[in-house]
Amino acid sequence: MLATVSHRRDLSFSPSSTQNHPVLICVTLEKDCFGEDAETSTRDACATLRFALRGAKRLESCVHFFRYRYGQLHCEDVDLARVADKFGTPLYVYSAGTILDHYTRLNAALAPLDHLICYAVKANSNRAILRLLADAGASFDIVSGGELYRVLAAGGDPARCTFAGVGKSRQEIEYALDQRVYSFNVESEAELEYIDRIAGTKHSRAPVAMRVNPDIDPRTHEYISTGSRENKFGIALDRIPAAYERAAAMRNIDVVGVQMHIGSQITEAAPFAEAIKKVAPIVRDLKSRYPIQFFSIGGGLGIIYESSFESGAREWWDDTTIRSKSKRDRERKIALSIHEYVDAILPPLRELKLRILLEPGRLLVGNAGVLLTRVRYIKQTGQKKFAIVDAGMNDLIRPALYHSYHEIVPCKASSAADAGQGKNKNPTEKIDIVGPVCESGDFFALDREMPELHEGDLLAIMSAGAYGFVMASNYNSRPLPAEALVRGDRFALIRKRQTWQDLVRDEVEASW
Numbered sequence: 086m087l088a089t090v091s092h093r094r095d096l097s098f099s100p101s102s103t104q105n106h107p108v109l110i111c112v113t114l115e116k117d118c119f120g121e122d123a124e125t126s127t128r129d130a131c132a133t134l135r136f137a138l139r140g141a142k143r144l145e146s147c148v149h150f151f152r153y154r155y156g157q158l159h160c161e162d163v164d165l166a167r168v169a170d171k172f173g174t175p176l177y178v179y180s181a182g183t184i185l186d187h188y189t190r191l192n193a194a195l196a197p198l199d200h201l202i203c204y205a206v207k208a209n210s211n212r213a214i215l216r217l218l219a220d221a222g223a224s225f226d227i228v229s230g231g232e233l234y235r236v237l238a239a240g241g242d243p244a245r246c247t248f249a250g251v252g253k254s255r256q257e258i259e260y261a262l263d264q265r266v267y268s269f270n271v272e273s274e275a276e277l278e279y280i281d282r283i284a285g286t287k288h289s290r291a292p293v294a295m296r297v298n299p300d301i302d303p304r305t306h307e308y309i310s311t312g313s314r315e316n317k318f319g320i321a322l323d324r325i326p327a328a329y330e331r332a333a334a335m336r337n338i339d340v341v342g343v344q345m346h347i348g349s350q351i352t353e354a355a356p357f358a359e360a361i362k363k364v365a366p367i368v369r370d371l372k373s374r375y376p377i378q379f380f381s382i383g384g385g386l387g388i389i390y391e392s393s394f395e396s397g398a399r400e401w402w403d404d405t406t407i408r409s410k411s412k413r414d415r416e417r418k419i420a421l422s423i424h425e426y427v428d429a430i431l432p433p434l435r436e437l438k439l440r441i442l443l444e445p446g447r448l449l450v451g452n453a454g455v456l457l458t459r460v461r462y463i464k465q466t467g468q469k470k471f472a473i474v475d476a477g478m479n480d481l482i483r484p485a486l487y488h489s490y491h492e493i494v495p496c497k498a499s500s501a502a503d504a505g506q507g508k509n510k511n512p513t514e515k516i517d518i519v520g521p522v523c524e525s526g527d528f529f530a531l532d533r534e535m536p537e538l539h540e541g542d543l544l545a546i547m548s549a550g551a552y553g554f555v556m557a558s559n560y561n562s563r564p565l566p567a568e569a570l571v572r573g574d575r576f577a578l579i580r581k582r583q584t585w586q587d588l589v590r591d592e593v594e595a596s597w
């Protein structure tokens with residue numbers, strides 16, 4: 086394989102593209118690139134090559150790039166303590182290599198299909214993350230005008246955006262029409278009529294896919310289950326033929342696709358396969374009547390939360406002995422690999438001979454992010470011990486909202502012997518890890534077995550890359566946390582920490 090590097094952007098090729106191939110990297114410097122510039126470009130090329138080769142070796146054994154090295158938790162080649170010292174805490178840190186690795190592996194597994202991976206922007210909408218994915222060739226699934234604006238600001242292509250959501254406003258529809266999005270994913274017949282009317286007033290045509298509600302139980306948390314009859318999402322299966330007939334007869338609508346999404350954090354392949362099996366015959370029938378170009382099967386692939394740290398190692402996925410272990414261990418191991426997922430969905434989708442769209446959010450960014458937080462106080466009351474940290478439910482609401490589990494690890498391994506193993510073998514104790522917000526629901530872990538914690542310790546809340554920062558709020562007038570991105574041995578701030586001034590900036594005095 087020959088990789089020609091003529092622009093800094095070209096240096097972003099993914100580790101997986103170097104797998105099993107001899108690589109000759111040829112750095113082509115621009116004509117008037119001399120002296121320091123040339124040196125910088127060459128140094129960049131070498132750093133990226135080092136990262137890529139190391140990545141290629143590690144690829145088969147990793148699903149994320151968080152590791153202990155020399156007793157310190159690293160993200161790729163960066164010591165997380167350094168990032169926290171520079172930007173403060175609470176701080177979200179994302180691994181660009183992990184995001185690109187997930188994207189590349191999913192893309193490669195789907196190679197037998199004509200497909201688009203439409204990253205679900207709602208999972209993490211930081212512009213730097215969107216740019217990373219846009220540069221890797223991703224399309225985008227958006228749910229608001231604001232998300233479309235962000236994708237454009239990140240250099241994304243509106244013609245590769247699908248616009249979902251049950252309550253699109255006139256302003257959002259007009260904006261999406263002006264930007265010529267790939268498709269409106271329509272959630273009701275009322276919305277269909279509204280889009281038709283707005284497109285008419287703009288002398289424009291709206292490309293449309295109806296969202297089918299397949300009435301499937303995705304076996305996930307009730308708040309993130311979307312594909313059953315009781316949910317507000319989509320159009321019931323038995324209404325679909327009539328809805329398409331109406332759409333096809335509308336003056337300003339182009340019927341271009343079919344869409345569904347059954348829920349989020351799904352850790353078995355079966356519900357996906359079941360939904361496809363149920364909807365595929367309808368898609369086939371619609372294709373024979375209307376100019377359907379694509380079938381979007383939504384997102385929803387679950388990630389590892391309970392054994393987040395260990396799941397970074399290939400051996401963890403290969404460890405079949407887990408099946409004979411305790412129920413608790415087996416539950417911790419609930420995981421769906423990209424290959425298991427693709428193996429289950431590929432055969433029925435291939436037969437449709439349509440372009441297939443996927444809308445993964447959590448899968449691409451979830452394991453790629455951590456929330457760094459420092460222990461402020463240790464408090465003992467009766468039998469209970471608390472570590473009060475500087476992050477709160479306003480920074481990461483998932484535990485309070487869904488009672489969801491996040492693994493929490495100290496950034497400094499408690500003994501050198503533990504480094505690289507993710508588990509500290511020193512004495513542990515049960516402790517609640519809680520935030521400073523005035524709510525009993527403000528916790529990250531309850532009665533969690535942890536190594537002894539001390540004031541000032543830096544902790545990493547794992548698997549916080551998806552539905553983390555995007556759900557953060559200013560509750561208790563706490564400024565939003567900062568975000569940083571790591572790539573190889575470099576790191577950068579990708580969102581400034583809010584200040585107290587920011588909290589009141591948009592408030593105005595009543596005029597009376």
Ligand SMILES: Cc1ncc(COP(=O)(O)O)c(C=O)c1O
Pocket residue numbers: 205208226249311346348349350383384385386444445446447448551
């Ligand atoms: C329509 C749609 N597509 C995609 C997603 C992304 O889901 P996930 O992040 O679980 O992949 C969602 C999430 O709620 C969604 O509602």
